[in-house]
Amino acid sequence: MKKTLLQALVAILFVMSGTASAQIVHVINFCNTLDPNIGCEVDYERTKQETGLIAANLNYGIRYYDGIGQNCSKEKLMSTLNSLKCSKNDIVIFYYSGHGTRSKQDKSEFPQMCLKYNNVYDEDKFVAVHTVAEKLQEKGARFTLVMTDCCNNPVQGVSAKTLMSKDGSAMTENKTVARNYRKLFLENQGMIVVTSSKKGQMSLGGKRNGGLFTDQFYGNSLYSAVHGQIPATWDNVLKNAYGLVKGLAAQVNNHVQEPYYEIKLRPNVTTPPPTPASTAVPVIAAEPTFASEMATVLDESQSEEWRLNQVNYLANKYFTTDSKVVTVGRNGTTILENEAARLYLRRIACSGQISKINVVKEKKDASGKHSYIKVQEIRKSK
Secondary structure (H helix, E strand, O other): OOEEHHHHHOOOOOOOOOOOOOOEEEEEEEEOOOOOOOOHHHHHHHHHHHHHHHHHHHOOEEEEEEEEHHHOOHHHHHHHHHHOOOOOOOEEEEEEEOOEEEOOOOOOOOOEEEOOOOOOOOHHHEEEHHHHHHHHHOOOOOEEEEEEEOOOOEOOOOOOOOOOOOOOOOEEOOHHHHHHHHHHHOOOOEEEEEEOOOOOOOOEEEOOOEEHHHHHHHHHHHHHHHOOOOOOOHHHHHHHHHHHHHHHHHOOOOOOOOOEEEEEEOOOOOOOOOOOOOOOOOEEOOOHHHHHHHHHHHOOOOOHHHHHHHHHHHHHHHEEEEEEEEEEOOOOOOEEEEEEHHHHHHHHHHHOOEEEEEEEEEEEOOOOOEEEEEEEEEEOOO
């Protein structure tokens, strides 16, 4: 079961989008947002943020398969996995944040995900991580990342599951960053499976920063690799995350948490990575129609007057009259702008400096219109 940060520290504070495209990043994001104590809502938003940046830098489209709240269930997960269809150059990213456990008889190094948690565990609803990995391997994607942030300690009564076979500034387009994303996600073929703690261990998490592992994986290790601070290889990314998590966890009452991972990349790959799709929509969002219509105000093949004429149409169709748009920096928390939706649309229509928009969070009213969205902007290189 997932140990809360409050339990670990006692009184010590622990600080620390579907579009149409030739190639797709499929993001399967299951988070237990029903338990407010373990930071899964933070992890869910963080994953949307980071996968949006991955798609933007690869010039891929994105397709979300979300399982949050009551939809973070075994039924929803298995339905998603069974219906998933990929092309040979697609990328699949599976992420789970929530409670985890294992049986003492489990042979896999990876945990079981405690799906459908409502203060009472239903062992029949648990899904082993290796089951997800095996199902995704069958889909034939170019690259697959399976990542879980949950405990991996045995609990009595759980049955074994058999094996089936960093800064806050605005972002600017950066060729080095895009090249390193390609190195990691396109110049490798195969699968990586990683979880936040070894079997027998509990994983730290909290309301403010979410899971310790997720925070360090995205906010430090992957960030360092794509920004050239460490060589952009998966071995470096995962070793770096391992060291950071182990060291930081030890500072919390000598807690032991060591991530576990398996790298299953095919050696001597000769198939060249795909050419970036020129049709990728520059707005990353969950709803393809919303993304493509929002993108019209960034279309510089049209006059500024034409783009401004789109503002009223978009504001009336997609936003409430008092809707707010919050623009955040690379870290996802530093607020750069807080604007009324109509003013935000006018600003980006006139800017000429924004190449992509990543919609990180959305809230809608009963009519389905957006009352709030949080976005990141990627600006053109100077």
